[in-house]
Amino acid sequence: MTRYLRLTGQFVVILLLFSAAAAFANWPIYRQIPEGHAVIVLTFVHGADRKAECRTRSPAEIAKLAPNMRRLLDCPRGRPAIYVELDLAGKSIYRATLPPSGIASDGNSRVYQRFVVPAGQYQVAVRMRDTPRTEGFDHQRNETVTLVGEQMFVVDFRSETGDFIFR
């Protein structure tokens, strides 16, 4: 009898421990953003044009190169950084110079930024400069959007068409 009581006690302790583990496997609820808030994500992968155009090497220049490196065209690989700005309701919430990726700085620039904002109507303006110019912008979009609670609003850029996409 004592043995069975003891076994029962042991089982109850184990059951309580395991039940506690099962409870903490999905409780308490974690709220990532406050209620009535939405998230704006600014994200794109885009490479600016090469820093310089290809140029034709002179015969003297070609002769100086190792035999396996003798190419007629000299095409610099590096790309310039991209400059981007994001305004929300007339206020700047993000502006950054995005360097090209890669060891040789010849890859795409990339960005992924999240902003938690209260739901509501906003004027969203995004601008990008991907050429050597220092003033003005090459691509931009300005639009009024209505964000509802828990909405994921994405600002993306399509390199093929050069357009910003709101979705």
Place this chain on the structure above:
Amino acid sequence: MIGAIRSVLRRGIEWIERPLDRLFGPALNPIAQLGALGFFFFWIVSVSGIYLFIFFDTGIERAYESVENLTNNHWYHAGVMRSLHRYASDLMVVMLVTHMLREFAYDHYRGTRWFSWFTGVPIIWLLYTSGITGYWLVWDKLAQYVALVSSELLDWLPIFGEPIARNFVSTGTLTSRFFSLMVFMHVAVPLFLLFAMWIHILHISRPKMNPPRTLAVMSLIALIAASLWNPAVSQGHVDLARVPAAVGLDWFFLPLYPLTDLWGNGAVWAFLGTFSLMLGLMPWLPPLRRAKAAEVDLAHCNGCARCAEDCPYEAIRMVRRSDGLPFPTEAQVNPSLCVSCGICVGSCPSSTPFRRSQELKTGIDLPDYSLQRLRELTVEAAGSLFQEKRRILIFACEHGGGAGHLTGVVPLPCVAMIPPSLIDFVLSKKLADGVAVAGCAESACFNRLGVAWTEQRFAGERDPYLRKRVPRNRLKTIWVSALETSRFERELAAFAEQVAALPEAPLVQLPQPIAASPSTEPRRVPEGTLP
């Protein structure tokens, strides 16, 4: 500082462990079976995972549907398996964390134990990676949250060409190949985990890989009961156009995820890196100072292998005889693995205090605490009891609750260092009326096997046996932790009362020199006579 943390933690763990000792008994106490239970839950996760894979579909749309199907339409087998899979994984985390804290609290991570501790660090990473990849597969709102936060964390590292998180912010960017990749990772990483667990126990003699059957059965039934009570369910299909704002987090696997919101991804990586580095370096912060390793005296070693058999650290191996004596093997100590616990001294049949030789020798001995010294201390401690009403000599493990007793104590690195013949010696020579052997708590032996070997030797189940002529009513084993000194005193007092009720043992003059049996030293044979 670390010592103070260890001490506080040890009090906390003992506060839980000792009552469980009384309820479960030392053999079944789950706190003493954490590693074995970890393996047990791993097998449950593996079997349930294979079963679930039969029902799982790796398509982008079909993944969620297949999980819902097995959870709702096949709840009585596949649904239960899903819950077992999930909760056994959670319990692996519980076992891992508790195991780590306990080994730290008991100072089981320094010295020769560095290897097991150090190889435990990758296990943490692999276990968490296994669990987190599993959550992606369900493709519910929790999966979306896990995917977003995990990819944002990974994107913080400058190793990926494009932000991975871009795949999880809008529909149409993700393909079914993603699920194939995640399934592959969810299978491959646990295989690495199993490999790491095997490496982890490589240096442990007789590792506990399976819990006692009763505990295993109770754990399985309790796990099934918990699964039926609170079945694991999905949290709604992924909607990439909406933020998974409120999710039921698995707080065992994902406690750091909310911190990415509070601290930022860089700080979380810094925390993880610092934490892992600190854990890995712990065995040397500061390093354990060890007494000199055990040494073999070939003139007294007949290659019986009992020391190699009993060593809890696999520090002794038997090698081909090198001195020409007529035995095939001899013991060889690996000093880098030896912790000088003295268990080998207690196991050696040559370790007998009755020996006549002026300088007491044995087959394997501790240079800093020889058998000769042990006999001297025993005689001294017995002498200090001269005026006591009931002379109880105490052999006390320095890690147990008896070490702090004031009179008649012979301190030992482990009680299994006592050759059973030493008990016989004390009682037959009337050096004391009773002998108390005080070790660590039974489920928490500092040297893992010291308590078990001592019990078995005294019970005549393990060589070298305690001789039958030794009166068992004058011998008491007391297994208490260093924090249970009052319990030790109580049990000692009760034993003294018991001894007092026995017929008086006449006090005799201490033998000088100590009487001994004829020499049993092996004879040397000429070299070359053996094959």
